[in-house]
Amino acid sequence: MSITYTLRHHGAIDGVTGSCHQLLLADGRSILVDCGLFQGAETSADGGAAGQPGIDFPVADIQALVLTHVHIDHVGRIPHLLAAGFRGPIICSQASAILLPLVLDDALKVGFTRDEALIRRFLGEIRKQLVSLPYQAWHTVIDGATRLRVKLAPAGHILGSAYVQVALENGKAKERVVFSGDLGAPYTPLLPAPRAPYGADTLVLESTYGDRRHPNRKDRRQRLQALVERALANKGSLLIPAFSIGRTQELLYELEEIIHRQRSRHVASGLAWEDLDIVVDSPLAAEFTSGYRELRDHWDQEARRKLAAGRHPLAFEQMLTIHDHATHLQTVDYLARTARPAIVIAASGMCSGGRIVNYLKAMLGDSRHDVLFIGYQAAGTPGRDIQQYGPRGGWVELDGQRYTIRAGVHTLEGYSAHADQQDLLNFVGRMRDKPRQIRLVHGDADAKAALAGAIRQQHPGVEVVVP
Numbered sequence: 001m002s003i004t005y006t007l008r009h010h011g012a013i014d015g016v017t018g019s020c021h022q023l024l025l026a027d028g029r030s031i032l033v034d035c036g037l038f039q040g041a042e043t044s045a046d047g048g049a050a051g052q053p054g055i056d057f058p059v060a061d062i063q064a065l066v067l068t069h070v071h072i073d074h075v076g077r078i079p080h081l082l083a084a085g086f087r088g089p090i091i092c093s094q095a096s097a098i099l100l101p102l103v104l105d106d107a108l109k110v111g112f113t114r115d116e117a118l119i120r121r122f123l124g125e126i127r128k129q130l131v132s133l134p135y136q137a138w139h140t141v142i143d144g145a146t147r148l149r150v151k152l153a154p155a156g157h158i159l160g161s162a163y164v165q166v167a168l169e170n171g172k173a174k175e176r177v178v179f180s181g182d183l184g185a186p187y188t189p190l191l192p193a194p195r196a197p198y199g200a201d202t203l204v205l206e207s208t209y210g211d212r213r214h215p216n217r218k219d220r221r222q223r224l225q226a227l228v229e230r231a232l233a234n235k236g237s238l239l240i241p242a243f244s245i246g247r248t249q250e251l252l253y254e255l256e257e258i259i260h261r262q263r264s265r266h267v268a269s270g271l272a273w274e275d276l277d278i279v280v281d282s283p284l285a286a287e288f289t290s291g292y293r294e295l296r297d298h299w300d301q302e303a304r305r306k307l308a309a310g311r312h313p314l315a316f317e318q319m320l321t322i323h324d325h326a327t328h329l330q331t332v333d334y335l336a337r338t339a340r341p342a343i344v345i346a347a348s349g350m351c352s353g354g355r356i357v358n359y360l361k362a363m364l365g366d367s368r369h370d371v372l373f374i375g376y377q378a379a380g381t382p383g384r385d386i387q388q389y390g391p392r393g394g395w396v397e398l399d400g401q402r403y404t405i406r407a408g409v410h411t412l413e414g415y416s417a418h419a420d421q422q423d424l425l426n427f428v429g430r431m432r433d434k435p436r437q438i439r440l441v442h443g444d445a446d447a448k449a450a451l452a453g454a455i456r457q458q459h460p461g462v463e464v465v466v467p
């Protein structure tokens with residue numbers, strides 16, 4: 001007797017956003033893993049897209065939503081899922097359970113309503129549905145003829161991130177399905193590296209950097225320092241578009257380390273590292289940074305050692321946090337006009353919205369300013385356009401208007417919060433029981449093709465599917 005189940009992917013098929021995967025049992029009951037928003041030009045096969053983020057599949061038989069982590073491209077469609085009638089449990093790690101309401105609060109304000117009372121009511125509902133599951137603990141979701149249990153394990157991508165192990169049992173028959181979510185890379189600041197599961201029959205694997213190796217990950221802090229010093233040499237701001245969640249905290253952590261080491265050494269003419277302003281212009285990033293600070297039990301050993309030594313990796317003196325909109329506008333104006341050297345970290349990470357857009361509009365035309373990309377830029381986002389056309393003196397469209405790019409444009413490789421090809425191959429290679437089938441999601445076509453080739457070469461017995 002074997003167990004039949006099917007996998008459906010409602011996003012992260014033609015690209016890296018909109019993650020939403022469904023595991024259906026023969027009796028029609030199912031679970032959903034992630035329910036994310038689409039960004040940029042990316043869409044789902046069944047019509048989901050950034051402009052129409054609704055739920056276009058039936059939700060009545062979905063028994064639970066399991067979350068890998070709280071990035072918006074993995075959780076942003078939750079309001080739509082609830083609007084479609086889903087009332088089941090939302091299972092996630094303990095840290096994710098604390099961070100999720102912050103993300104959804106922001107998502108609701110941007111995409112749904114400014115009505116605070118309505119948002120509070122909605123978040124109250126979400127909190128009732130949340131099941132906070134410690135890492136490595138099994139939780140039964142479906143207890144019928146076929147039993148379905150889930151377990152979360154650290155994924156090393158952002159705080160609280162997990163990959164999901166699903167165990168299906170029917171009498172003696174057993175099936176194991178693993179959903180990788182977004183896997184982190186070793187050396188991700190603050191987070192322990194992910195460890196591969198014991199085994200799986202089917203593995204749904206992300207492939208964001210399936211065609212790349214992150215170079216020299218170990219000396220990237222020196223490269224960040226060199227790049228900051230180069231960018232600030234002619235004064236002006238260094239703009240770093242970053243996800244409010246995860247990336248911003250990693251950057252702050254790294255900058256604190258550089259400042260700690262350099263102190264009175266010059267970052268730009270007449271300016272010491274310890275006097276450099278680091279502006280975090282995002283209320284969400286600020287809230288998340290405090291969330292990260294509260295969750296210090298989840299930090300890795302290095303970070304905890306720094307705390308014990310009296311350092312404050314995520315709350316140091318040179319860090320200025322901007323909350324309100326008026327101060328935001330004043331800061332954009334002040335930095336654009338004076339070109340006083342500063343680092344500005346603001347969302348969104350792909351420049352498709354958020355406060356970074358005002359900085360870009362004000363500064364892209366001025367060669368004293370610089371933009372630094374450290375995260376993945378999806379096709380169709382302004383971030384990708386700036387990255388691609390900026391170095392050739394091209395333009396980018398922001399809010400329907402063209403902006404010529406004279407600012408310096410830099411990309412720092414090796415700073416990804418995502419596993420590279422070798423890390424992904426290790427995740428498979430270190431499983432004691434190799435999967436029968438690996439389904440590659442969450443990557444551009446080139447990345448998936450390269451990773452598929454590499455897996456087939458190393459594990460000829462494994463069927464690799466690109467859904």
Ligand SMILES: [Zn+2]
Binds near residue numbers: 069071074157182
């Ligand atoms: Zn992510």
